[in-house]
Amino acid sequence: MGRLVALLILLIPGCLAALGIKLMRDTVFGVLISPFQILWLQGLTGLICFCLGLYLLGGFILYRDRKRNQVSARFRKKQNGPGA
Known part of the structure; x- marks a missing residue:
């Protein structure tokens, strides 16, 4: 069931x-x-949709991958210790 939910989240x-x-x-x-009146507005909307989808x-x-510790050192979150 969890894999199906992950697939839907990625879809x-x-x-x-x-x-x-x-x-x-x-x-x-x-x-x-049809919903667009101007060609450049359609292109801008397409760029925004593409960037948002790629970002997500x-x-x-x-x-x-961070949760499974499979990323390189520069993408790992820095953890502050109790003395920091």
């Missing part, structure tokens, strides 16, 4: 990033989609 930002790529591609080829996917993977 939503993945679809958001894919939507962003599609919107940017349509902007490059000059295809205007990367953050989830980094969080999971």
